[in-house]
Amino acid sequence: MRKKGILITGAAGEIGDALIRSLASRDQYQIITLDVRPLPTETSSLVTHIQGDIMDQSMLARLVSEYEIATIYHLAALLSTRAEFTPEAAHKVNVEGTLGLLKLAAEQSQWRGEPVLFIFPSSIAAYGMPDLETKARFPHVREWEWNYPKTMYGCNKLYCELLGIYYSQHFRQLAADRPVMLDFRGVRFPGLISAFTVPSGGTSDYGPEMLHAAAQHLPYECFVSPEACIPFMAMPDAVIALTHLANAPQSALSRRVYNVTSFSLTAAEFKDWVVKYFPDAQISFKPDLKRQGIVDSWPAGLNDNDARRDWSWKPEYDVQRAFSEYLVPNIRNRYQG
Numbered sequence: 001m002r003k004k005g006i007l008i009t010g011a012a013g014e015i016g017d018a019l020i021r022s023l024a025s026r027d028q029y030q031i032i033t034l035d036v037r038p039l040p041t042e043t044s045s046l047v048t049h050i051q052g053d054i055m056d057q058s059m060l061a062r063l064v065s066e067y068e069i070a071t072i073y074h075l076a077a078l079l080s081t082r083a084e085f086t087p088e089a090a091h092k093v094n095v096e097g098t099l100g101l102l103k104l105a106a107e108q109s110q111w112r113g114e115p116v117l118f119i120f121p122s123s124i125a126a127y128g129m130p131d132l133e134t135k136a137r138f139p140h141v142r143e144w145e146w147n148y149p150k151t152m153y154g155c156n157k158l159y160c161e162l163l164g165i166y167y168s169q170h171f172r173q174l175a176a177d178r179p180v181m182l183d184f185r186g187v188r189f190p191g192l193i194s195a196f197t198v199p200s201g202g203t204s205d206y207g208p209e210m211l212h213a214a215a216q217h218l219p220y221e222c223f224v225s226p227e228a229c230i231p232f233m234a235m236p237d238a239v240i241a242l243t244h245l246a247n248a249p250q251s252a253l254s255r256r257v258y259n260v261t262s263f264s265l266t267a268a269e270f271k272d273w274v275v276k277y278f279p280d281a282q283i284s285f286k287p288d289l290k291r292q293g294i295v296d297s298w299p300a301g302l303n304d305n306d307a308r309r310d311w312s313w314k315p316e317y318d319v320q321r322a323f324s325e326y327l328v329p330n331i332r333n334r335y336q337g
């Protein structure tokens, strides 16, 4: 008998950390995590961690021989800035890694006779606004608009959404009487801000970096201009989005990939919020052409009406509450400790 489990890939990253804490507190299934890195001690005691590469097919085969995977949260990815330095390596991890897991999930769905739930965090990087004037004219982009990503990471995310939809509709049947497909669901996240971890390799990182630097009394040079504007979300809301989408009845879903968002800020407004709580913060602006270009190509805001209607998505943290109740108290605690 295989043990039932939930698999989280890329578990040592920012979303992984928050998701493990949330699932471990209420899920009855065993949580199996996978990452090329070890997990921090605080979360490693909550799960069974496998240190390995999602590209390692024999490791994945061993995994499914031991566990019946009911749900996969596939978080592993090289983020937008890092992916621009090594685009082909990013393609390997982001696309080939996802393809391997989708195939595994599709096969497992047929063996189980029940769909494996495949939850995929996508990104605002799946969009590509052609210029700043168009970005200003479309402040709340819908899921099907401006799907012209400009980064390798954005191309990877958009394509993997399509692969997920493909695998949930077509798969070579292993047996004629078991035409069960996987259940693929994705969310397009804005820039995420955690009080407990600092991001690395992304382009929305300037927001959280500004805040974490200020809390440590460190000067910070922001790599985009004060006018640069994108949507953001506090990490607890990202976990709520993933778990609520996972728990939604399939009959309620009118699409497979949903926008979710919370608040949009320019880099100057982000700085103002940081300075409100850390008045001695030393934040200056020195735009990096390449990273500025990436942020300029992302929408200033998302329309998440479909998520709100279909599975009652609603962020708990607006900008005021995110700073005053989640970010600032926890970050202060972290660095004072």
Ligand code: AKB
Binding pocket: 079, 080, 081, 122, 123, 124, 125, 153, 189, 190, 191, 192, 201, 202, 203, 204, 205
């Ligand atoms: C990144 O900056 O690459 C990510 C994202 C917006 O998906 N945080």
